[in-house]
Amino acid sequence: ETITSRKILGVKRSKQHKSHVLGNVKHSQVLSNLWRRLVKNSYYEVAGNKILFWKDLWIGQEVLMQVFPDLANICTNLEVAVADSWSPQGWNFFFRRHLNDWEVCRFVELLQMIDGFKGTTVEDDTFRWKHDKDGKFSVGRIYRKEVFRMPENKIGPWKHVWKRMAPTKVKCFAWLVISKACLTHEILQKKGLPIVSRCMLCSDARETNNHLFLHCKVTSQLWTMFLSLTETKWSMPEHTADLLSCWIRRGGSKTQKKWWRIIPHCIWWTIWRERNGRNFADRFNNIQKIKESCITTFYFWCKEHCIENAEQLVDLLGLL
Structure with missing residues (x-):
């Protein structure tokens, strides 16, 4: 992963490390649960420099590799960044072979899905909080969202x-x-x-x-x-x-x-x-x-x- 929970949360993930507060609950389990909740309520503001085109969630509701697994399977490089796939003239795709007729239809669906992308910038990719207009994340905001709004x-x-x-x-x-x-x-x-x-x-x-x-x-x-x-x-x-x-x-x-x-x-x-x-x-x-x-x-x-x-x-x- 290019933007990881380690970078966002500023902590290391370890299978062996155990929380002193939670006793026999593994630290990695607690962190993974927190990370899933954080991702669910956030989104990437894409500049394209580090976010992977196929493997990261940067457009839509799912990563493109899950939405278009047939196209991802014939792609030459699944680690390609969004910036490397984009140019002012349009999108650049590299497949291992020519597309079959039914794959052409899927490719058109992919192009329609990413049609709203505004292009890359020289800025870094940023992780944004979806529930506030300024997009800034804080512990207080996820606390209010995930606790006080729950049944x-x-x-x-x-x-x-x-x-x-x-x-x-x-x-x-x-x-x-x-x-x-x-x-x-x-x-x-x-x-x-x-x-x-x-x-x-x-x-x-x-x-x-x-x-x-x-x-x-x-x-x-x-x-x-x-x-x-x-x-x-x-x-x-x-x-x-x-x-x-x-x-x-x-x-x-x-x-x-x-x-x-x-x-x-x-x-x-x-x-x-x-x-x-x-x-x-x-x-x-x-x-x-x-x-x-x-x-x-x-x-x-x-x-x-x-x-x-x-x-x-x-x-x-x-x-x-």
């Missing part, structure tokens, strides 16, 4: 992480949880560490992301505590990302909906701190202490963001 059910769990009234570091941690990037035993084993996986809270199962934050019997008691407070019946999903996607408060006041949204953040943060305390500081709290820590943390988050009626949570401490 709600296709946005993904990011909104349920970042649009919540929790400390920034907790939001970052929640993002790691749903990305399965926390350094649980499961991830450490994948990184090659020779450790025996065991849940530090219940000792009944391997320490995986889904087990630790959803299904562990200690964690389950925290979920049950909050669900009982709101008299909510709940069936726990398999994955953490699925939980955030369906963690929606049906009914209740606006105040209840506000503090309902930060419950997963609070539980995950409490569980991770308890897990690390047992793992690194040999500090074991019983379930009563863990519940008190969770409710206390939750209460101060509510007070910090001026969520009304947070005092009712204090009454819950007396019921533990």
Whole structure:
């Protein structure tokens, strides 16, 4: 490719490199997905110096090699640039043989398709953003186009992480949880560490992301505590990302909906701190202490963001 994602995005693509944020997701996979979305919403402003006539998307909706594969197969050079195929007198094509009658018709279609080309210039080829008149690309513009204009059910769990009234570091941690990037035993084993996986809270199962934050019997008691407070019946999903996607408060006041949204953040943060305390500081709290820590943390988050009626949570401490 002549104008590559490496040049546009300013980063290197590597099959071996892995993102530190996304854990076991390959960097090349993330970049390829981003590049496809970027290309879909951009176009080439052709000067012709570097863009390939047959292989690059410079006119129409598809590359010419895909639209006219029969003509491309008999072309002598598929790497020819647009500028090398164009002259003030018209287009120059070099085929390995004379065209058959049916190929002449296809050739006419090709000429009609590229008839609107205004000719080459001495300027460089440029990559333009199609959704704004100035054609300039920015991260903010692709963010608004690709996220805010997408249907709600296709946005993904990011909104349920970042649009919540929790400390920034907790939001970052929640993002790691749903990305399965926390350094649980499961991830450490994948990184090659020779450790025996065991849940530090219940000792009944391997320490995986889904087990630790959803299904562990200690964690389950925290979920049950909050669900009982709101008299909510709940069936726990398999994955953490699925939980955030369906963690929606049906009914209740606006105040209840506000503090309902930060419950997963609070539980995950409490569980991770308890897990690390047992793992690194040999500090074991019983379930009563863990519940008190969770409710206390939750209460101060509510007070910090001026969520009304947070005092009712204090009454819950007396019921533990």
